[in-house]
Structure formats: structure tokens, C-alpha cells
Amino acid sequence: MKIVSGTYGGRPLKTLEGKTTRPTSDKVRGAMFNMIGPYFDGGRVLDLYAGSGGLSIEAVSRGMEQAVLVEKDRRAQGIIASNIQMTKESHKFQLLKMEAHQALSQLQGTFDLVFLDPPYAKEQIVADIEALAERDLLGEEVMVVCETDKAVDLPEEIACLGIWKEKIYGISKVTVYVR
Template sequence: MRVIAGDFGGRNLKTLGGKTTRPTGDKVRAAMFSMIGPFFDGGQVLDLYAGSGGLAIEAVSRGISNAILVERDYQAQAVILDNIKMTKEANKFTLLKMDAHRALQSMSERFDLVFLDPPYAQASIVEDIEQIVSLNLLADQAIIVCETDTSIDLPSEIANLKVIKEKNYGISKVTIYERGSNE
């Protein structure tokens, strides 16, 4: 895996062996960012199930100012810290070493971009989005990007956020939510 574009483009990312994380492959990551950007002028990103940290690092590489990464797995945390170190801009990243729901409860930031790729996708994504909205953690023009297996069908609307794009890439499905136009 590598960073696709931006300031860190071409740099290699470490990944965790085994089945505790499922890193988003280069092609899917490139497609995601084509759907939502591909570049940004500042803002904050939340990667709630960070795994290797690749999505948040890619977002910062493409212009997001700051990233909060949440990961409870100790081995994945070490990989994330190595990947952050590779950027030589560690001050742009915060790693929260805890469960996603506990992390959300501790936050007061408002995010422009949120990545959700939990291990148990459908139930967790709906709960996560509902919690993020109820805690008022989204900026006005926020986008939530969900990555799931293609067999998962997420609702077209969750907590006043609507699906604006959905596309399959091999075994992965990317679903993008944003606030409805009347919000």
C-alpha cells in the first residue's frame, strides 16, 4: 500500500498482517477520493476505525489540515504510529487508542470528512452516524464515507444524512452520505 496523491504521494504505508484489520486498497482509496475531492483546502478528518491509518493519511496528504484516528487494536496502533512518522508531519495527526464509541463521547471537534469502515459494518455504521450527529460532530458541509462489503445495504438516509453516491469496487462498496439540502 502507498499514499496515492498529494504531499505524501508515492510513500509506502505499512499494514497489519492477519485479519484484525482490512486495509483499504490503493484502487479503492483512489476511487474514494475521486468521488469526494480529490483535494481539499483544510478541514478536519475523523477516521473512526483507522486500521493502518491509510485513509486519514491520504486525506491529510490531499490538503486536510488535521486528522483524528481512532483504533483500539494495539498492533494496529503501532502500525499507525509508524505510518504517521513516515509523513514527517506528526503534528497533523492525533491517535486515540480506544473504542470508537468511547472516542466519540470524548470529542468536541467538528469534522468535515469522516471515514467509517468498522468490522461489523451495517449495524455499526448506522449507530456511529446517529451518534456522530447527536453529538454535533459534523461541520455544515460534512461528508461521511463508508466502506463495506458489497453484500451490505445501508439505508438511503440516516439521521438527516442522505446517500449522494454509492459504488462497488470489486468486493468493496463505498457509500457517501451528506446532509440533506434542507439542513
């Protein structure tokens, strides 16, 4: 796997061996960013289930200023730290080594882009978006990008957000919510 485009384009990404995380393939990541960007003029990104960190590193590569990555798995945290080092701009990244619900109670400020790819998708995505909205963590122009199995149907509206775009890539479905 590698960074698809932007400042870090072409640089390799390490991923975790085994089934504890499901890294988004380069192809799906590229298609996802073409759907939502493909480039950004600043902003903050939150990846609540960071895995290898590929999505938020790609977002910073494409113009986001800051990324907060949340990951509970110790081995995945090591991979993320290594991938952040590869950017040679580690000051743009903050890794929170904790469960997503713990991070949600500690986060401050607003985010312009949020990635949600939890292990048990539907109920968790609804709960996470509701918590983000309750805590005023969603910026005015926020995009919340949810990656699920293609069989998962998410609600039309969650909290203050509604579905803007939805596409299927192989076995994955990408759903984008906006205000």
C-alpha cells in the same frame, strides 16, 4: 501499499499482517478520493476505525489540515504511529487508542470528512452516524464515507444525512452520505 496522491504521494504505508484489519487497497482508496475530492482546502478528518491509518493520512496528503484516528487494536496502533511518522508532520495527526464508542463520547469540534469502515458494518454505521449527529460532530459540508462489503445495503437516510453517491469496487462498496 502507498499513499496515492498529494503531499505524501508515493510514500509507503505499513499495514498489519493477518485478518484483524482490512486495509483499503491503493486502487479503492484512489477511486474513493476521486469520488469525494480528489483534493481538499483544509478541514478536519475523523477515521473511527483507522486500521493502518491509510485513509486519513491520504486525506491530509490531499489537503485536510488535521486528522483524528481511532483504533483499539494495539498492533494496529503501532502501525499507525509508524505511518504518521513517515509523513514527517505528526502534529497534524491525533491517535486515540480506544474503542470507537469511547472516542465518540470524548471527541470535540466538528469534522468535514468522516471515514467509517467498522468490522460489523450496517448496524454499527447507523449507530456511529447517529452518535456523530447527536453530539454535533458533523460539519455543515460534511461527507461521511462508509466502506462495506458489496452485499451490505445501508439506509437511504441516517440522522441528518442522505446518500449522495454509492459505488462498488470489487468486493467493496463505498457509500457517501452528505447533509
